[in-house]
């Protein structure tokens with residue numbers, strides 16, 4: 001398969017106005033917006049292949065991509081001290097569309113207060129009122145436009161195309177447990193229980209490769225290279241000039257006349273900066289890397305959402321376990337998707353859910369519940385042979401901070417990932433209290449008709465100590481690493497408010513790694529917003 005996507009042949013030293021490293025949630029947005037007016041030439045480099053894998057396009061297929069190494073970096077953390085020394089599996093997309101091609105498709109922006117907090121931390125231009133226009137610009141909202149939503153943007157945002165009584169029962173049960181129903185988690189406020197919306201178009205996944213890159217791919221000024229792993233950035237003094245990348249065994253160089261935009265995600269962006277000589281001096285020296293800039297903040301402040309899953313045996317044969325484990329029902333579900341793009345194959349990481357506070361003194365919710373009508377021992381593995389459903393507890397604003405460090409000067413060696421989940425008392429308390437509230441919902445009358453017995457943690461796990469121990473034994477990621485190239489004004493901040501790498505010319509980082517801190521929701525829509533806003537800033541600066 002050719003790894004080029006335009007007529008222009010690559011040469012050993014090609015020159016473009018912009019070189020983007022990484023065709024993920026952010027990179028595909030940049031590629032579209034920067035090439036739109038035809039004035040600038042753009043090269044988009046992607047380490048993974050084209051997005052031809054069939055399970056990318058079927059929403060439920062996300063479970064099949066968890067451990068699909070042809071499209072997934074499949075990282076692991078180092079042993080996590082507060083998770084009994086367990087390593088936590090970290091899937092990341094390695095394909096056109098990046099993680100938006102393998103993610104759980106939920107469209108959640110976070111809380112207005114998240115962005116106002118970013119602004120309060122000194123990031124002018126990143127308050128909620130500033131970023132809302134970019135969420136709207138990106139969006140094509142199925143329900144139509146309103147104060148909070150846009151239509152006509154590239155990114156389809158849709159309601160699920162599968163009516164699931166169990167997921168509805170969850171919302172009713174939450175109301176019975178005192179959590180009001182909220183028809184729109186991305187509207188006036190996030191708090192409450194309701195249905196998620198998804199980045200799908202008529203029952204198919206809408207990754208950024210689908211929604212942003214595909215419409216732009218035929219432009220003569222946009223050039224895309226797949227299976228192209230950026231090795232390092234090349235500098236003249238402190239100005240970024242070129243990207244060296246490896247493709248089909250050959251080392252190539254792409255020069256940037258205007259700027260290099262690193263959009264390789266929260267793990268690979270700081271890795272690439274460190275490999276290129278921008279990072280903590282001691283670390284770089286220990287790997288024999290020439291120091292371009294001693295930037296101790298590169299790779300710091302890694303944050304992620306932890307989730308702890310509560311699995312319930314269902315008394316009715318209405319779960320996805322029953323569909324997947326029954327040959328005829330499985331075939332029928334496949335046919336329903338193929339013919340109508342409807343049915344169980346159109347759902348992904350959560351159907352309904354809830355946002356609530358574990359402490360009334362909090363200003364906004366600190367817990368998110370993802371409800372899904374199937375169950376499994378571990379995400380990405382076989383569904384249980386019995387009827388079951390899952391509701392997971394996720395703490396929205398963890399205090400724990402980790403780090404990302406290269407382990408080698410060789411770009412093909414995976415970096416060292418330390419997240420330090422559950423490192424603070426606040427974080428541990430949030431999970432204990434979150435599980436207590438979730439159990440109240442699961443015991444409410446509307447779910448009584450479905451809930452047979454709690455499989456995990458199980459009826460014997462009651463005390464705070466035992467619940468916490470369960471979290472330590474089973475907690476896993478919700479796949480939202482951020483903040484390793486954090487935006488800010490302090491000495492450890494990596495990029496400024498225009499996402500320019502501080503102390504370096506001609507280089508920006510544009511992806512989830514620039515978030516000043518982890519926002520209270522799922523990270524795909526915010527990353528797309530960041531890239532929309534960055535595109536405007538880059539084009540403004542080019543004038």
Ligand SMILES: Cc1cc2nc3c(=O)[nH]c(=O)nc-3n(C[C@H](O)[C@H](O)[C@H](O)COP(=O)(O)OP(=O)(O)OC[C@H]3O[C@@H](n4cnc5c(N)ncnc54)[C@H](O)[C@@H]3O)c2cc1C
Pocket residue numbers: 021022023024025026027045046047048066091092093094095096097098099100102103104105106107108228229230231263264265266268269272349478479480481510511512513522523524525527
């Ligand atoms: C399994 C999973 C489920 C998720 N579920 C949801 C969800 O339901 N809702 C939600 O909002 N968010 C979800 N997320 C998170 C969300 O998808 C990510 O936060 C978002 O996609 C991050 O975008 P990004 O642009 O920062 O990085 P990515 O989208 O990961 O893009 C980085 C790209 O850079 C490429 N790259 C890296 N290094 C190099 C290099 N050296 N050279 C060339 N290319 C390189 C990668 O291959 C990748 O394509 C999920 C993520 C995963 C993995």
